[in-house]
Structure formats: structure tokens, C-alpha cells
Amino acid sequence: MSTSATSSGRRPLVGVSFKMYFDIPKTKSYLDESISLLSSNLSSLAQPADVFVIPDFVTLTSVASQISSANSTFLLGAQDVHSQDSGAFTGEVSPKVLAQAGVKFVEIGHAERRRYFGETDEDVANKAAAIAKNGMVPLICIGEVSKPKNINDLSISDVEMVVEECWRQIRPALEAMDNQAEVVLAYEPVWAIGKSEPASPEYVVKITKALRRRYNKDYVESAKGRTDASMRILYGGSAGPGLFAKIREGVDGLFLGRFAHQPQAFIETIKEIAGTK
Numbered sequence: 341m342s343t344s345a346t347s348s349g350r351r352p353l354v355g356v357s358f359k360m361y362f363d364i365p366k367t368k369s370y371l372d373e374s375i376s377l378l379s380s381n382l383s384s385l386a387q388p389a390d391v392f393v394i395p396d397f398v399t400l401t402s403v404a405s406q407i408s409s410a411n412s413t414f415l416l417g418a419q420d421v422h423s424q425d426s427g428a429f430t431g432e433v434s435p436k437v438l439a440q441a442g443v444k445f446v447e448i449g450h451a452e453r454r455r456y457f458g459e460t461d462e463d464v465a466n467k468a469a470a471i472a473k474n475g476m477v478p479l480i481c482i483g484e485v486s487k488p489k490n491i492n493d494l495s496i497s498d499v500e501m502v503v504e505e506c507w508r509q510i511r512p513a514l515e516a517m518d519n520q521a522e523v524v525l526a527y528e529p530v531w532a533i534g535k536s537e538p539a540s541p542e543y544v545v546k547i548t549k550a551l552r553r554r555y556n557k558d559y560v561e562s563a564k565g566r567t568d569a570s571m572r573i574l575y576g577g578s579a580g581p582g583l584f585a586k587i588r589e590g591v592d593g594l595f596l597g598r599f600a601h602q603p604q605a606f607i608e609t610i611k612e613i614a615g616t617k
């Protein structure tokens with residue numbers, strides 16, 4: 341796909357994480373089918389989009405080989421990383437090695453890593469800086485833990501409270517990175533992950549628009565040297581085909597999980613985000 345930007349200056353972005361759902365044969369067959377489907381649909385896409393897949397660490401290099409031997413436009417992601425390039429950190433994975441393996445996006449701060457493995461905002465900030473230093477893009481997951489009580493009738497201060505909770509998770513990372521570094525925010529309300537349906541489109545648009553306003557106020561208009569184009573926002577949390585059109589006002593794409601674990605559903609969602617001719 342070409343690298344030209346959309347009118348917003350931000351290229352659409354969509355990707356899927358396999359979390360720990362796929363075994364080795366499933367990862368291979370999923371990629372084979374998705375690569376073939378994407379390549380046969382590529383010429384019908386209305387605009388260029390960045391499309392990534394995030395396998396587990398064991399299959400990362402074989403997925404990289406599958407992508408490159410098929411000359412596919414898929415980009416590679418990783419589910420986590422350590423903040424140091426090398427050292428005595430048994431069981432961890434180096435950002436330098438991920439970059440050597442061809443990784444472009446590194447997911448950090450996912451709600452499951454925060455909840456089960458104690459990842460903190462400080463860890464996320466250190467990892468974000470290491471990812472950017474190694475020439476990759478941090479995909480920083482943020483989101484409020486609890487569903488607001490009056491979700492269908494949010495006041496300005498309700499929205500501000502959610503944004504504040506998210507902003508506490510992202511600010512240390514933005515401060516730790518070079519101002520020129522590109523970043524992706526995956527806004528995933530924790531209460532909407534792993535459910536049968538996503539947060540309501542109205543809610544997602546309100547929060548994601550407010551997140552972008554906050555970013556522009558704090559980092560673009562304040563002359564901190566960041567640009568509007570250097571941060572893309574994705575929505576994640578039980579997202580799938582049919583959602584993007586309803587929330588496109590607030591986001592640059594989707595971060596998919598279970599509802600893109602069938603290649604056909606993944607490709608359908610990519611087509612919705614890039615548009616078709």
C-alpha cells in the first residue's frame with residue numbers, strides 16, 4: 341500500500357492481536373488466508389491503510405517470514421517488550437531484537453498486562469521510550485476501568501473524568517518519548533474488552549474526540565513540538581465488522597481481537613476502514 345495520508349493527515353490504521361488464543365498451526369493458517377484475502381482485495385481499497393497483525397512471541401519470526409515471502413503489506417506487531425535493549429532479564433524480550441525481527445508496532449499497557457502482570461504507567465513510559473528509540477511505534481493501550489453509571493447521558497464533567505483517567509496512563513509515556521516520535525493510542529474501555537459487544541458508538545466518539553482535544557491542547561498547541569498527525573487513535577474492545585462507520589468521527593481505525601479471529605471478518609473490517617472503490 342502507498343504511504344500517502346488522508347485529509348486528516350493521518351493514515352487509517354487497523355490491526356488484530358491474537359493475544360494467547362492461537363497455536364502455531366492456527367497462526368500459520370490464519371496468516372496464509374489473510375495474506376491471500378488482503379492481496380486480492382488490495383486494488384479495490386479506496387485509500388491506503390496500515391494493517392498490522394500481532395502474534396505471540398513464539399510465532400513472531402515465522403509470521404515475519406510469511407509476510408515477507410508473500411510480499412504482503414501486513415505490518416508486524418508485538419504484544420509486549422522490555423525497556424532495556426539487553427541484559428540479565430530472564431524471560432523478557434528486547435526492543436532491539438523486536439526491531440531486528442521486523443516489528444513496527446509494539447503494544448504496551450494492555451488492560452490484561454496491567455491487571456494480571458502489574459504493568460504500571462511508569463513501565464509503559466519506559467517501554468514507550470525504548471520502542472521509539474529502536475525505531476518502532478508504541479501502541480499504547482489506555483482506558484477507564486469502570487463503566488460510567490450515566491453512560492447514556494454523560495455530562496461534560498463525566499467525559500472529563502474518563503479522559504483524566506486515560507490521560508494519567510498516557511502522559512508519562514508522551515513525556516518519556518522524543519517529541520518527533522509517532523505514537524498510537526488504543527482506547528479500550530476495560531469494561532468493554534472481551535464482551536459480546538463494544539461500547540456504544542456515541543460514547544466512543546465522545547471520549548476519543550475529547551482525547552484528541554486533550555492531546556492537541558497539551559502537546560500540539562502548547563508548542564511542545566508534536567503534531568496532530570503524529571498520534572493516531574484506535575478503538576478496541578469487542579470491535580468487529582460494522583463498527584468503524586459509526587465511530588469514524590473520533591478514531592483513525594480499530595484495534596481488533598476475537599471478532600477478527602476469522603480472516604474474512606478481518607478483511608471485511610479492513611475494507612470498511614480503508615473504504616472501497
Ligand SMILES: O=C[C@H](O)COP(=O)(O)O
Nearest residue numbers: 357533534577578597598
Ligand atoms: O487486544 C485487543 C483488545 O483487547 C480487544 O479484544 P476483544 O475484541 O477480544 O475484546
